[in-house]
Amino acid sequence: MTDELCSRIETTRKERLSFLDLSGLQLSVIPEEVASLTWLEAISLSDNFISHISVLSSLTRLKKLALSNNLITDLSPLYALTNIKFLFLGNNHIRDISPLSGHSKLKKVLLPHNRINDINAVGTWTSLVYLDLADNDLRDVSVLSGLDKIKWLDLSENPLSRQEIQNTVDGLTSLAIFIGSSRHER
Known part of the structure; x- marks a missing residue:
């Protein structure tokens, strides 16, 4: 581990900080020491080269x-x-979001620029207010019509028909901002 990485983890441990920022440190793995920081409420690991997140x-x-x-x-x-x-x-290689099914406390989720084609898990995110699914491989977004709290939605750059998008958006009565240009018109 680099000195910077060790310092950030050790400071978080000693001071029992609720947030740990390990973004942009060129990490290919999440240090095992992170698993012992069970009091953490927020962690940033963005802008690295991480492929496994079991820690x-x-x-x-x-x-x-x-x-x-x-x-x-x-x-x-x-x-x-x-x-x-x-x-x-955002900007990973995610295809399957089903492990997030039942995460009803989710309020803001950004999943743009992945490879997602099935979003049935989203239907269980009953507190969701903000959802970015831009540039994926979505072909069916009907599950979104049940999200009665959603205020911001981005479905741009997905292979969805205009009609399919319209049918989904029409049922979202609290939606304030919608971005939905289609990558492939059907």
């Missing part, structure tokens, strides 16, 4: 998790993190 599964008090701009494919370690409210996972 995070013990951080059940997390409310905010930032993992954008990494190489993540598997979200199953996040299954136990049911207190998360803010989740940033």
Whole structure:
């Protein structure tokens, strides 16, 4: 570990800080020491080269998790993190978000620039206010019509028809901002 990385983790441990910033440190793995910081409420690991996130599964008090701009494919370690409210996972290699099913406390989720094609798990995110699913491989977004609290939604750059987008958006009565240009008109 680099001196900077050790210093950030040790300071967080000694002072029992609720937030740890390990973003932009060129990490390819999350240090095992992070697993013992079980009091953390927020952690940023964005802008690294991380592909495996199993170390995070013990951080059940997390409310905010930032993992954008990494190489993540598997979200199953996040299954136990049911207190998360803010989740940033843009620019990864994610296809399957089903491990996040039932995470009803989620309020803001950013998943742009991934490879997601099934969003049924989103239907269980009953507190959701903000959702970014831009530039994925979505073909069916009907599950979104049940999100009665959603205020901001981005479905741009997905292979969705205008009609499909319109049918979904029409049922979202609290929606204030919608971005939805289609990558492939059907």
